[in-house]
Amino acid sequence: MASKDNQKSIDLQEFLSNSQMFFGLPTDEVDALLSIAQQQTYQKGETIFWEGDAGTGFFLVISGKVKVFKISPEGKEQILQVFGAHEHFAEVPAFDGQPFPASAAALEKTELLFFPRTTFLELIKNNPSLAVNLLKIFARHLRRFAKVIEDLSLREVPGRFAAYLLYLSDRTGNQEEVELDLTKGQLAALLGTIPETLSRVFAKLSQEEIISLNGSTVKLLNLQRLKVLGGTRE
Amino acid sequence: MASKDNQKSIDLQEFLSNSQMFFGLPTDEVDALLSIAQQQTYQKGETIFWEGDAGTGFFLVISGKVKVFKISPEGKEQILQVFGAHEHFAEVPAFDGQPFPASAAALEKTELLFFPRTTFLELIKNNPSLAVNLLKIFARHLRRFAKVIEDLSLREVPGRFAAYLLYLSDRTGNQEEVELDLTKGQLAALLGTIPETLSRVFAKLSQEEIISLNGSTVKLLNLQRLKVLGGTRE
DNA sequence: AGATAACCTTGACTTAAGTCAAAAAATGAA
DNA sequence: TTCATTTTTTGACTTAAGTCAAGGTTATCT
Numbered sequence: 001m002a003s004k005d006n007q008k009s010i011d012l013q014e015f016l017s018n019s020q021m022f023f024g025l026p027t028d029e030v031d032a033l034l035s036i037a038q039q040q041t042y043q044k045g046e047t048i049f050w051e052g053d054a055g056t057g058f059f060l061v062i063s064g065k066v067k068v069f070k071i072s073p074e075g076k077e078q079i080l081q082v083f084g085a086h087e088h089f090a091e092v093p094a095f096d097g098q099p100f101p102a103s104a105a106a107l108e109k110t111e112l113l114f115f116p117r118t119t120f121l122e123l124i125k126n127n128p129s130l131a132v133n134l135l136k137i138f139a140r141h142l143r144r145f146a147k148v149i150e151d152l153s154l155r156e157v158p159g160r161f162a163a164y165l166l167y168l169s170d171r172t173g174n175q176e177e178v179e180l181d182l183t184k185g186q187l188a189a190l191l192g193t194i195p196e197t198l199s200r201v202f203a204k205l206s207q208e209e210i211i212s213l214n215g216s217t218v219k220l221l222n223l224q225r226l227k228v229l230g231g232t233r234e
Numbered sequence: 235m236a237s238k239d240n241q242k243s244i245d246l247q248e249f250l251s252n253s254q255m256f257f258g259l260p261t262d263e264v265d266a267l268l269s270i271a272q273q274q275t276y277q278k279g280e281t282i283f284w285e286g287d288a289g290t291g292f293f294l295v296i297s298g299k300v301k302v303f304k305i306s307p308e309g310k311e312q313i314l315q316v317f318g319a320h321e322h323f324a325e326v327p328a329f330d331g332q333p334f335p336a337s338a339a340a341l342e343k344t345e346l347l348f349f350p351r352t353t354f355l356e357l358i359k360n361n362p363s364l365a366v367n368l369l370k371i372f373a374r375h376l377r378r379f380a381k382v383i384e385d386l387s388l389r390e391v392p393g394r395f396a397a398y399l400l401y402l403s404d405r406t407g408n409q410e411e412v413e414l415d416l417t418k419g420q421l422a423a424l425l426g427t428i429p430e431t432l433s434r435v436f437a438k439l440s441q442e443e444i445i446s447l448n449g450s451t452v453k454l455l456n457l458q459r460l461k462v463l464g465g466t467r468e
Numbered sequence: 469a470g471a472t473a474a475c476c477t478t479g480a481c482t483t484a485a486g487t488c489a490a491a492a493a494a495t496g497a498a
Numbered sequence: 499t500t501c502a503t504t505t506t507t508t509g510a511c512t513t514a515a516g517t518c519a520a521g522g523t524t525a526t527c528t
Contacts, residue, residue: 070380072388073465076486080380096373101380131365132358138372139330145379146304146314146335152386153426154306156484184506192387197485199507215494231307310516390514418476431515433477 012062012113019060020137021088024129033123038114042106051103055093057116061085064110065181068102069189079190081144082107082182091137094120107186152192155231158201160191162230165211165218175223180216246296246347253294254371255322258363267357272348276340285337289327291350295319298344299415302336303423313424315378316341316416325371328354341420386426389465392435394425396464399445399452409457414450 016022016030025033039062042048048059048066059066061083068089069079080102083089093100094117124130151160164187168178182190188198205211210226212219220226250256250264259267273296276282282293282300293300295317302323303313314336317323327334328351358364385394398421402412416424422432439445444460446453454460 070384070388076388078384078387080383092373092376095369098377101377128362128365131362131369135329135365135368135372138369138376139326141376142326142372142379143332143335145376145383148383149312149314149379149386150304152383153312154304154310185504194486195506196487196508200485203507417474419474428516429476430478430517434515437477 015060015062015086015113019086019088021060021091021133022130023133025123025127029123029127033115033119036116036119038116040112040114042110042112044106044108046106048104048106048112049090049100051101052099055090055096055098055100055117057114057120058088058090058094059104060088060113060115062111062113064112065107066104066110066112067107067186067189068104070102076194077189078192079186080148082186082190084181088137091134093117095124095134107182157191157193157197158205159229159231160193161198161201161205162226164191165220166226166230169220175220177217177219180218249294249296249320249347253320253322255294255325255367256364257367259361263357263361267349267353270350270353272350274346274348276344276346278340278342280340282338282340282346283324283334285335286333289324289330289332289334289351291348291354292322292324292328293338294322294347294349296345296347298346299341300338300344300346301341301420301423302338304336310428311423312426313420314382316420316424318415322371325368327351329358329368341416391425391427391431392439393463393465394427395432395435395439396460398425399454400460400464400466403454409454411451411453414452 012034013027013030016033017025017027022030022033037060040059042064051070063085066083066089067079068081068083069077071077081089089104090100092098094115097117124134151163155163165178168180169175172178180187184198184202185195188195191198202211202213206213208225210220210222210229212221246268247261247264250267251259251261256264256267271294274293276298285304297319300317300323301313302315302317303311305311315323323338324334326332328349331351358368385397389397399412402414403409406412414421418432418436419429422429425432436445436447440447442459444454444456444463446455
């Protein structure tokens, strides 16, 4: 019992030290953090917070997957980002104390660590390296968002989809095939479209033998044409 | 002569101290900065940097107006942001040293101060308050970008335009009318559309007597309906 | 002022992508 | 496995917004 608990807390310690946010933080600070952080569990589909709620802190994903999204009055959803294990989200409201700028929900059963804002702010004050970590995180988010804006405004759905496949291929280093980590519906919401449209894009690209689909595995049959579609600018 | 130069440098000192970035910075540091910053002048339409160029520093607008934008291979432009006097841009590449994520050009004759990256990084290291300032700036940009993404994905052009008018009205505190600070073409690029479409939206809203247009002055004839269109959520 | 260029509007047309509805697959719980 | 729920696909249709081209307006420079 006691040893199991101990094991678990050592895991979390590693988790924190390996996260972007707390990288380089002294061990005793990490321990202190852990005693304050609250572990939370969400079931698939459960809401973590709604856009407009008071920004009381930020979250680190221990396991599972979370979407951060905006939703229109008509019910259309735009996923801003998906976060998996070791990643954290809602750093901006935790930093500035303003309401959450978007909503968050669990895409599957998810375990989170919640860090209250006050703890977080004190920690930043006492650890300049944390401020630098946070700056790096914000900088990365800003670059990502700039790309999303570009995609939504300057590219059509097949191009966005192709770019996403190339991104997955790049991440895993596999030029042959990629594994979709989201349902088609969620993927549609991430790419700024709706399931019907994405479905037709799948059909078109399959028919043109640029990709082929087995379950959630996408074979990249024609990287050349995929790159043209995805507009590999480099 | 000498007194004129002196006068000018005092102005710039004030400029720096009043900018978001350098707010609260000790006077001697500001002086040191000024001796390193390079003053630059750009004519209307002139490019300041291109997306992909090495991120060598950031810019503070002394006078004039600058657009930061992305452009598609087909030539469609999406303005990410417009910066006027007292505002600064390209902080992210200055911070992370990666290439500029977008291009920048002068919308009118513009005077800038350029701060080389190296100076900037040293300054951050020695002034924790500067890191906090930068965090605030990044946080604000992230919130803005999240809204832009929402607009592009979940709203149509009339809604975006109405939201923009309401934003101008809010900024100036004038519920009766607002002054457009961009040409229609630039406004179209800011709202993620093209001049023809924006022109038709103007026509439609004028015909429905929601707004009326005199030169660059837009009278807000029906705030109610404008708010419905602009989707004032809260 | 007059001329050149930049910008804006309008019309006719095309097209990407959304809507709605129904059927087909896939998933998961009993 | 079987049934029920959820997800995905497909078809027919609509619509917002882009394209192209022509005219009209406004601004700018000498």
